[in-house]
Amino acid sequence: MERFFKVDPWNIIEEGFNRESNEIAESIFSIGNGYMGQRGNFEESYSGKSLQGSYMAGIYYPDKTRVGWWKNGYPEYFAKVLNSTNWIGMEIKIDGDILDISKCEVRDFKRILNMKEGYLYRSFTARPQNGKEVKVESKRFVSIVNKEIGAISYTITPVNFSGAISISPYLDGDIENKDSNYDEKFWDEVSKKAVSGEASLTIKTKKLDFYLCSSVKYDIFKDNVKLRYEAEKVEKEKFVGNIVTLKAGENEEITIVKYVSNVTSRDFKVEELNAVGKELLERAYAKGFDKLINEQAAAWEEKWKQSDIIIEGDTAAQQAIRFNIFQLNQTYTGEDDRLNIGPKGFTGEKYGGSTYWDTEAYCIPFYLATADEKIAKNLLIYRYKQLDKAKENARNLGYKKGALYPMVTMNGEECHNEWEITFEEIHRNGAIAYAIYNYVNYTGDKAYLSEYGLDVLVEISRFWEERVNFSEAKNKYVMLGVTGPNEYENNVNNNWYTNRIACWTMEYTIEVIDYLKNNEPDKYRKLATKLGIQQEEIEKWQDIIKNMYYPVEEKLGIFLQQEGYMDKEQILVKDLDKENLPLNQKWSWDRILRSCFIKQADALQGLYFLQHKYDLATIERNFDFYEPRTVHESSLSPCIHAILASKLGKKDKAYELYLRTSRLDLDNYNNDTEDGCHITSMAGTWLSIVEGFGGVKVINGKLTVSPFIPQQWKAFSFKITFRDSLLNINITNENIIITNEGKEIDLLVKDKDYTVKEGDKISV
């Protein structure tokens, strides 16, 4: 296996200048704070391979849709994560020649992502064609304490000459999205201003009127002594900056410290943007770089206290899980309930949109266990707020009632356009309902149900009610024309998972209605009136639950992924010549569709979600049938299988599957890290360790832990927050030690009851 980065428990380290894989490194070295993010691009000019990317959470663009053949019901636009003002840039000239290391001999190149403290470090020595060598060292971060602030310290030292160094810090709003469908640029200039030492630029999206105001201020030092300078101003279309030219002697260190604030019309009135940006900038400037970066380290220390996983005996695994936790925490902080978790976070543009069912199925468990309750709650509220749009979406597709949440969205409107996914991959609605159950089950926050939960559950149940039809031929309800999580099947009938999650939604909705009737009768009466809940519809749901058709293979005792699955030629992945893999690159689409091969957990996704409803033998029969037919060509696949394998005691299989996600991006496993990191899949790796190896789940409100250690590891430990307790669960081959930094907790470890007092620990 080719390793791009040095293995280290707390850092991602790149040594040597790898021009070809620079875009991969840029993805990996992305920094973010849930509010904004920045790929690992260079500050100085660079004409080599690079995907420039600065992103502001929630700022998107409704790019005109591109389709081959239009189908009724397609949305008019595809929302794009919007590349925004490049605020890191500073052009460096050495005696008049632009420093561009793609055109230099480069020595001692190093990039380090310091995950413990949350900053990106870079250093190198470059020899341009003119022979004037410089040494460069930079540090930058986006603050998780003052979210609008980014700061860079950039030091350049002449190695073998004395001469003129000119530094031009700038803000460049004249950027484009690589994935723009029609090569359009998405931003217009609103205003700009430059004076010596400061500049600001406001740009505005061509549609939807998002404003972004970036302000910059900087100091320059020579050998750590702050200089007075008078800078030249630079103003171009959507571009503003300064130029400062200095004389530098051999080995004299010239340092520029650049402070930037980015504020947007999502948070402030347009007319206030300049003033607010300026004020935030001044505050950061007053603190200075060292104080800011120390605050950053302290804040990250707190994050790690809640969410760290320690793996002993496997540094590559240690690095990988920390990288995943780090990126998840960089992507979403839960402070803003209008935001969600894009598949690429702040690390690339691909897939557009911000919200997929990945959030509910994979990310929510991570945030539930590693952060305050309100973080996961805000992800739920995000969908609650978009309920009206989901109802509108259902209406657009011809449904008389109910809500269909979109496959991909920014603001609640569908922006995906592939009929077999957009219209048919409707199981997403089930995952959104399931997340409510999952949240309430984990947190015990039953108040959520009357406040937000029931509205969503009722509308989703209504959707399912209308989406099924009664088959006279079968004398059962059926669900025709769907795509399950296994997207290597399209437009199938009676996908077991979709039928099951649909009925489960109706079951749970009825359960919640009963709970509220009994426990919050006043609130329920109001809700029932508001939502227009009819007794007949509840009866209809009960009838559907009772008479739903579930395809099964009787002889094998398994649920059938869909009707007719057994008509396919049955081949196992292990018996397939390796040259056929990955199928999605090697086979034509129709061949994939016809085959029995499965992209990702489908029937097994249902058994994972509803594992409390099925006995082990049933889960095992299905696992043993489906996993050998699964090619795991979605990054979301192996984790679910790893968890089920763990549950079934298939330790080696669990570890093998865990390995397929753990270093997905770090080792560029799918050969696509250059497009950005697989942020939502990262939660899957966490799930593999905590729910899989750790055997953590919540049954009837009680935390249960049932861990094992993969034989490749010596020990591992993870932190989880459960209600008012903060547990550190440490597993070695000898014992399980559970420390509780929060309130007293009763839990089940390996099927036995324990109580862990506040500040206490137990050893099992």
Next chain:
Amino acid sequence: MERFFKVDPWNIIEEGFNRESNEIAESIFSIGNGYMGQRGNFEESYSGKSLQGSYMAGIYYPDKTRVGWWKNGYPEYFAKVLNSTNWIGMEIKIDGDILDISKCEVRDFKRILNMKEGYLYRSFTARPQNGKEVKVESKRFVSIVNKEIGAISYTITPVNFSGAISISPYLDGDIENKDSNYDEKFWDEVSKKAVSGEASLTIKTKKLDFYLCSSVKYDIFKDNVKLRYEAEKVEKEKFVGNIVTLKAGENEEITIVKYVSNVTSRDFKVEELNAVGKELLERAYAKGFDKLINEQAAAWEEKWKQSDIIIEGDTAAQQAIRFNIFQLNQTYTGEDDRLNIGPKGFTGEKYGGSTYWDTEAYCIPFYLATADEKIAKNLLIYRYKQLDKAKENARNLGYKKGALYPMVTMNGEECHNEWEITFEEIHRNGAIAYAIYNYVNYTGDKAYLSEYGLDVLVEISRFWEERVNFSEAKNKYVMLGVTGPNEYENNVNNNWYTNRIACWTMEYTIEVIDYLKNNEPDKYRKLATKLGIQQEEIEKWQDIIKNMYYPVEEKLGIFLQQEGYMDKEQILVKDLDKENLPLNQKWSWDRILRSCFIKQADALQGLYFLQHKYDLATIERNFDFYEPRTVHESSLSPCIHAILASKLGKKDKAYELYLRTSRLDLDNYNNDTEDGCHITSMAGTWLSIVEGFGGVKVINGKLTVSPFIPQQWKAFSFKITFRDSLLNINITNENIIITNEGKEIDLLVKDKDYTVKEGDKISV
């Protein structure tokens, strides 16, 4: 019903200037000769609504594909019918002002398509803003005698003034395709030349290097007296022309007669194009306009002798069927076996490509019965020549052997990209095999089988062999993941029609092999070696034929369109609120897919093709089940149903269905005639009359006729060529009179045997 055109038995007449519907009229008034074609655009400048279109058969452009989401196996390009040099144009200026009737008051506007003689006439009086009225009269045609030649006679007469008339005949190669995917222009200039009275322009496609050389020569007359003139030359990028300015007195007729030749590198060497074009032009010029147009009328008279249908008592039906026959004869003449029949012929760009299964399923029967044998034969040879590409296509999709013909093609390569069609609508392969059977059965030309037919049949059978798989669950062969002719179902399993036509292909291939073994053993031995025919594969085909799974509904005694069809909610079209129709405009795609509604004949398409294999009761049970569920939202649908209804004695139903196609374009029934006429569907109307009302079919080599008259008609008659006989079959309410202008023939009329001698007639 809004009628755009006046009803007349031999002419399409537009009276009054209808700016809004001009593009519809342009489609209807298209002229063509199988080699080139021209929409009914105006010669003079026109800034109103217009789709300019001049087309050269077989000249196409591989435009970069546009898709939303790429699927492995998609072709890189989509072949476009190429709009080419505008050769009809002449700019007219009246005292310096350009004549543009979109900006004039227009009186007495008239366009007439004279179908009997094959030309387009137009006249109008226009009053521009300057008040100087002119009367214009033009005639134009593309010659079916000298296929490279087009000619226009254009007369302009000052009505209320004397002044300067300037006429600028030109060739404009700077044109674009409306449907260009990326707004690119597809032509480059090669050379141009203008002298007084003559000009030529050669352009070349940016890809594939098709050259088109257009040459023009013209005379100008005043009150029919030829003028001497010295023209000004005009040369621009891809544009060449002349300007002649004349003084014209009130009521003086100024006439320009423009002769054009268009020659291409498809027929001549590039270096010869200019000379050949010039020579052909001079020859036409020497003949003069009157002689050319007389030749044209004579040639059309011959065409009508072979193909006319006369309907008494219904002029609208009479006009419509002649319009269809006229357009089919304008589109394809069978002289060039590299050509085929585009869905829009020479009347528009839409759908690109030239060849769909429409040719085999709908057009071949028309040409078989109305033209020389070689015409239909050339359509078969077209596919024979593309066999290697069809094998390559199968290989690209992962098949080890066999051939899959493309869904849409220009040169044998697939250029369609919608997975559910491109990869799955494979029944097209069956129609191509069926066309061989149909041709041999009709013509008796068994020599075709060893010369061309077997190659194609064997490779298609091999494709089917590999495309099915054995289902252990059913203990039968199954065909998974297909789209039948009813494109309102996608990716279904065991589509009855596809399964049936696949097995039929294998049955027929084995039958042909047996025939050749017995009758042409030497040729067969060579063929068997060349094609590598293995006994095992024949046995495999037999096994598949014997053990194919066919879905049926036992209680109703019908074949099931596909597995699971009966699980759908069963609603009849008549019970659907009309506001839902047409479904393809009113419903989202997923709703259409889930519904039981059928776009076009599917199971019934199979029963139409193979009607000799099924008893009437079986056909009737299926018809009675499926037709009421069919929305006929393909222009190819009603004709098949009309034929079956006729066969079943459901006369009113047959007539009702016939009506849905008969004036499809003339009455703009589908609201899309502006994109061009539905050329291939036109054959369906002919089929409805001849195979439907006429009850014509060939059983075991014998022509059988079993007609009835729709009660709305007094009488009807049609011409058919059958082998060496040319029959005129005249049906009245009293009797059937059959006249034979060809060799003696034995035939079956209403189940009784008759012999009609050469030159004789019988009355039944």
